[in-house]
C-alpha cells in the first residue's frame with residue numbers, strides 16, 4: 001500500500017514537472033519561501049525492508065540539492081532571517097531554510113561538512129533526551145527488531161502480537177501493525193512496550209542511541225559555528241498532543257533549558273515531534289508562543305508566506321524515496337500543496353495524496 005502511494009505521488013509530481021504545470025502555476029503557489037525538512041544523511045544502507053527510507057537521503061543528494069538552490073533565484077537563510085522576511089512585503093527573491101530533525105550523528109559526520117563547504121546555514125532540532133542518552137528513538141528500535149528477527153512476539157498494553165517477520169512483506173506488515181498500535185496507546189506505554197521487547201530480544205537500546213545520535217561535544221562543536229542554529233525538539237520526543245498540558249509544556253521548556261545549559265545559546269526555535277495534525281495542534285501552538293519561541297515548525301506540508309502562523313509553520317520533507325532534483329523543484333513551486341488544499345476542500349483526505357510515515361518521526 002505504501003509502495004502504491006509512493007508510486008502514485010511520484011506520478012503526480014512527474015506529471016506536474018513534465019507538463020510544465022509546476023513552472024506555469026508556481027508564481028501563484030510558491031509563497032515567499034519554504035522550510036525543507038531532513039532527518040538522516042548517510043550513504044545508502046542496503047536493506048530491502050527499510051520502512052524509514054523516506055527519512056534519509058544520501059550525502060550526494062544533499063550536496064546536489066544545495067547546489068541546485070544556490071544556482072537558482074533562491075536564498076538559503078537561517079530561521080531568524082526567514083522570520084524577518086516573512087514580516088516584510090514579499091521580495092522577488094524566495095528563500096529556503098534547511099532543517100534537520102532529532103539530532104542524528106550523521107548530521108554532524110555527513111551533512112555538516114557539505115553544508116560548511118557550501119557555506120549555507122542550517123538548523124538542527126534536538127530532542128535532548130537522545131543526547132543525554134535517557135530517551136530512545138522507538139521507531140529505530142522497532143525497525144531493528146523486525147529487521148533482525150524471523151518472528152516477533154511482543155505485547156503492547158493489552159494486545160499481544162505474534163507475527164511472522166521472515167520475508168520483506170511480512171516485515172512490512174508487522175511494522176505497520178505494531179507501529180500503529182504503539183501510536184495508539186499512551187506515550188508511556190509505547191516506550192515501556194518497546195523497552196520490554198528490546199530487552200527480551202537482547203537489543204542494546206542504549207548502545208544504539210550512543211552510536212546513532214549526537215553527543216554534547218558534537219552539539220557544542222556545531223553550536224559555535226555561526227552557520228548552525230540549534231533548535232529545541234522536546235526532551236523525550238513524545239507526541240505532545242497526547243500528553244497533559246503541564247507535561248507538554250515541560251517537555252518544550254526543558255529541552256530549551258538543557259540546550260542553553262550545555263551550549264550557552266538559548267534556542268529561539270522549536271519543532272514539534274512528529275509534527276502532524278494529531279500530534280501538534282492549537283494547544284501546542286499556543287504553548288510554543290507562550291514559551292516565547294520565535295518560530296515553531298510542524299510537518300504539515302506546504303510553503304511559507306506572510307500569512308503563515310509563526311508557531312505552526314509548514315515544511316517540505318525531502319523524502320528519501322524522491323531523491324531526484326526535479327522533485328525538489330516541483331515541491332518548491334508550491335503547486336502540489338495548492339492542489340492538495342483544493343482536494344481537501346472537496347473533502348477528499350490529503351493522506352490519499354501524500355505518502356505518510358510508517359514508523360517514523
Ligand SMILES: [Zn+2]
Nearest residue numbers: 101102273361
Ligand atoms: Zn523528530
